[in-house]
Each structure stands twice: as structure tokens, then as C-alpha cells.
Amino acid sequence: MRKEFLPFARPSVSEEAIADVADSIRSGWLTMGPKTILFEKNFAGYVGASYALAVNSATAGLHCALTALGIGAGDEVITTPMTFAATANAILFTGAKPVFADIDRETLDIVPENIERAVTKKTKAVMPVHFAGTPCDMDEIEAIADAHGLAVVEDAAHALGAEYKGRRIGADRGARRLSVFSFHPTKNITTGEGGMVCTQDEDLAEKIMMLRxxxxxxxxxxxxxxxxxxxxxxxxxxxxxxxxxxxxAIGNSQLPELENFNRRRARIVAFYMRELADVPGIILPKPAPWAHKHSWHIFTPFVDIDLLGFSRDEFIARMKERNIGTALHYQALHLFSCYGGITGMGRGSLPEAEYVSDRIVSLPLFPAMIDEDAHDVVRAVKEVCRL
Ligand SMILES: Cc1ncc(COP(=O)(O)O)c(C=O)c1O
Incomplete structure (x- = not known):
């Protein structure tokens, strides 16, 4: 068995980044200043956005985006239940109501037809989440948004470096369209905590500059x-x-490393896909049918609980006994007391999200993982799944 605990994620922060942090502290300019402006400029250039506005988290960025759109009390925003609480919290803190539309169990993304079905007179925006780094089918989602006059706020927390039909997530997509990235330590790049709002819309960009x-x-x-x-x-x-x-300062060192980080993530995923292909008890992710590049923020197979006869939580516990960290992304939001209470949804309301919520697990995935770490994960999974 593995001697040291392997976490499910760990950031890679270079000595250069640490030196630049020290430089900021010594300079006396601690808050937003030239290094943030540079980070925004390079980030905008990388994703292809007219405006990239740095904030202190993606949660803050989502809140700013919705507020800048004028969304508030009495409005509804359609989003996915398969996301982190921040997505729904940002909606709730504008005074609007989150409306959950079910996902597809293979792409794990919100299904455009389910968005269409959830539209009411109160709907003001759609908030798709590019789950794990699989871009949502944006052409379909934007067609629905256009037909109903809705804004689109992409929760791109998982999707830095991902592409949809040859264009990076975050690239300009027109008026009343925004995307929001996260730099939490588990994300594809980190700034400790942080986020970025990208848009082509000058009016919204100006509002967000003030709102922040x-x-x-x-x-x-x-x-x-x-x-x-x-x-x-x-x-x-x-x-x-x-x-x-x-x-x-951390972000400015991380951004040039992003492509390397994501390549390493993709290589580890390819190894998992190969080694776990025939393991009974594990159901591997399937690629979305539209043209895309995955950013592999997380690797999320399903535990085949029906075959194994024990729960996903038990799988997690057994992996931990073998010194392998895993994570749960996510329990479907409508199954939490807060969001279930607000939406009136519970078990049975969103069957696809519930199927996923009961089975999904995130295996370790981060650029600094060495091959031996990945071998240890596979070995532990095979032991836990031995029938
Ligand atoms: C899908 C999604 N949205 C939003 C967030 C919030 O990001 P942050 O921690 O930067 O506020 C996260 C973070 O985990 C996330 O995974």
C-alpha cells in the first residue's frame, strides 16, 4: 500500500511565483495594481476576450456578472444542479431564484432542451457550467437564449483552456454574454483564491469594474x-x-504554464482511461459529441454501485484506507436542504442529476502527479472494486 497520502488535487506554484509575491509585498503595493492589470491583459489575450476583469473569486465574479445584467428579485436564472453551491448562491444573492434544469449523464452538462422547458416569463438568464472541463453545447444554449432574450453567464470555473468548436471558453460571444473562471487552488491555474470575468460587452465590463x-x-x-x-x-x-x-503575482507565473499543466492532466486522464477500461465497478466518462477540447479540471468516473453492492461514499472511504484522496463533485444541489427548500425540488425531481450524484467520484488529478502516483490510484481502484 502507498505510504503517503495522495491528495485529489495539489497546486504547482513555482519559485518564480513565490519571488514575485515577495516582490509585491516589498513594493508596498499590495492591492490591485500593475500586476493585476498585466494578469488581466494576458488572460484576455489567452482566451480571446475583449475584457478580462480580475476578482477575488469566481463566486464574486458570478455575483458581479448577474448584478451587472440587472438581475434581481422576481427574476429566475436557469442553471444546472450538477455544480458547486457558488453557482446557485450567486443567483440567490442577487435576489433572483435559481431554476434547475436536468443534465445529461454522459456529458454531465445541462441539456439545452431542458433549459427551453424551464423558461418562464420571469427567466432573465441561463448559467451553464462546463462540467469538469467539457464545454456545454453553447450554440444550442445561445439559440435558446436568443429566442427568449436571455443573458448567458457561463460558469467556466472548470474550463480554463477548454475549447468549444475551435474557440476557447472565455472568447468573445457578443452582448450580454459573460464567462467566469476560478483560480481556487484546485483549479487549472491558481492565485490562491481568485476569479476572472470575461466579456465582449463594454457596458457590462464597465459596470463590473465598478461593482468590484x-x-x-x-x-x-x-x-x-x-x-x-x-x-x-x-x-x-x-x-x-x-x-x-x-x-x-501568482497568476502571472501560472498562466504561461497552463498549457503544460493541461497537457499533463490530459496524459494522466489517458492513463486512467486505459488502465480502468475493463475494471468492473467503474464507469468511465464519455466524450461529448460536439467538437471540443477538454480542460480536465477533474476526472470523474462513476462508481457502479449496483454492481459493487456498496455506495460511492463507501468507495471513497475504502480509497482513503489505501491512502488515496478522492473528492465529490458534486452532490446535486437540489438535494441540499437550502436549494431543495428554495426550489421545492427533492429526490425524483431531476433523475439524471440524481443518478450522477449517487455515483460520481473525483480521482486524484493534478499536474505534479508522477506516474507512480497514477499507478497507485489504479491499483487502489482495482482492489476496492475486486468482486
Ligand atoms: C463550478 C464552480 N463554480 C463556481 C465555483 C466557485 O469558485 P471560487 O471558489 O473561485 O469562488 C467553483 C469552485 O469550486 C466551481 O467548481
Whole structure:
């Protein structure tokens, strides 16, 4: 058995990043400033966005995006139940109601026809999540959004480096279209905590710049830097969602490494797919039928609980006994007291999400994993699944 515990994720932060963090601290400019501006510029260039606005988390970015769209009390936003709580929380904190539309158990993404069925007079936006790094079928989703005059906020927390039909997630997709990335330590790149909102929409970009900084029409960097002006106005209240230069210093070192990180992720996934192909008790992910590039934020097979005769939680416990960390992404949101209560949904409401929720498990996947780590995971899975 493996001697040391293998976590399901661990960030790779270079010495260069650590030195740049120290440089920020020594410089006296700790909050948003030149390093954040540089990170935004390079990020926008990488994904192909007109605007990339750094914030202190994807949760904050989703909240800003919905608020900038004017979404609030009495409105509905259609999203997937197979996501992290942040997606629904961002909707709820605008005063709007999340409406869950069921997913496809193979792509794990929201199904466009189910979005169409969930549209009401109150619907203002759709929030698809590119689950694990499989881009949603955006052409279909945008056709529905166009037909009903809805905004689209892509929760792209998992999808940095992913492509849909040859274009990166985050690339410009027109007015009232936004995408939001996360730099939480488990994500494809990290800034400790952090997020980025990308859009082509100039009006929304300007609103988000103000929303992230208490509604102030000019950032601290502009007000206090040598050439900036101290004047600003406030047109509406904002929050404090800015990224700091300490975070951006990490991001500036991470971004050039992203393609290498994602290649390594893809190689580990290819190994898992090969080695676990014939293991009874494990159901492997299937590729989405539309043209795409996966970003492999997480690797999420299903535990075949019907065949094995024990639960996914038991699988997780048995992996832990073998010193292998796993994670649960996710329990379907409508099965949590909070969101079940708000939506009136419970078991039986969203059968596909529930099927997935009962079986899904995230195996270790991070760029610094060595081949031996991946072998240890496969060995442990085979032992746990031995019938
Ligand atoms: C799908 C999804 N949306 C939103 C978030 C929130 O990201 P953050 O932790 O940066 O706020 C996460 C983070 O895990 C996520 O996985």
C-alpha cells in the first residue's frame, strides 16, 4: 500500500511565483495594481476576450456578472444542479431564484432542451457550467437564449483552456454574454483564491469594474498611482471583490504554464482511461459529441454501485484506507436542504442529476502527479472494486 497520502488535487506554484509575491509585498503595493492589470491583459489575450476583469473569486465574479445584467428579485436564472453551491448562491444573492434544469449523464452538462422547458416569463438568464472541463453545447444554449432574450453567464470555473468548436471558453460571444473562471487552488491555474470575468460587452465590463470596487468609477490604482487622478464618482453601490497584486503575482507565473499543466492532466486522464477500461465497478466518462477540447479540471468516473453492492461514499472511504484522496463533485444541489427548500425540488425531481450524484467520484488529478502516483490510484481502484 502507498505510504503517503495522495491528495485529489495539489497546486504547482513555482519559485518564480513565490519571488514575485515577495516582490509585491516589498513594493508596498499590495492591492490591485500593475500586476493585476498585466494578469488581466494576458488572460484576455489567452482566451480571446475583449475584457478580462480580475476578482477575488469566481463566486464574486458570478455575483458581479448577474448584478451587472440587472438581475434581481422576481427574476429566475436557469442553471444546472450538477455544480458547486457558488453557482446557485450567486443567483440567490442577487435576489433572483435559481431554476434547475436536468443534465445529461454522459456529458454531465445541462441539456439545452431542458433549459427551453424551464423558461418562464420571469427567466432573465441561463448559467451553464462546463462540467469538469467539457464545454456545454453553447450554440444550442445561445439559440435558446436568443429566442427568449436571455443573458448567458457561463460558469467556466472548470474550463480554463477548454475549447468549444475551435474557440476557447472565455472568447468573445457578443452582448450580454459573460464567462467566469476560478483560480481556487484546485483549479487549472491558481492565485490562491481568485476569479476572472470575461466579456465582449463594454457596458457590462464597465459596470463590473465598478461593482468590484464599491461602485467607484475609477480603481485605486488610477486614483493613487503617480499619473492617476484622485477624482471618482459612485453611480450605484458595489462590493469589494478586487483581486490583489499578491494574488496576481501568482497568476502571472501560472498562466504561461497552463498549457503544460493541461497537457499533463490530459496524459494522466489517458492513463486512467486505459488502465480502468475493463475494471468492473467503474464507469468511465464519455466524450461529448460536439467538437471540443477538454480542460480536465477533474476526472470523474462513476462508481457502479449496483454492481459493487456498496455506495460511492463507501468507495471513497475504502480509497482513503489505501491512502488515496478522492473528492465529490458534486452532490446535486437540489438535494441540499437550502436549494431543495428554495426550489421545492427533492429526490425524483431531476433523475439524471440524481443518478450522477449517487455515483460520481473525483480521482486524484493534478499536474505534479508522477506516474507512480497514477499507478497507485489504479491499483487502489482495482482492489476496492475486486468482486
Ligand atoms: C463550478 C464552480 N463554480 C463556481 C465555483 C466557485 O469558485 P471560487 O471558489 O473561485 O469562488 C467553483 C469552485 O469550486 C466551481 O467548481
Amino acid at each position: 470596487q464599491n461602485g467607484m468609477s475609477r480603481g485605486a490604482w488610477n486614483r493613487y498611482a503617480a499619473k492617476g487622478s484622485a477624482n471618482y464618482d459612485i453611480f450605484f453601490p458595489g462590493l469589494k471583490y478586487t483581486m490583489t497584486d499578491i494574488q496576481a
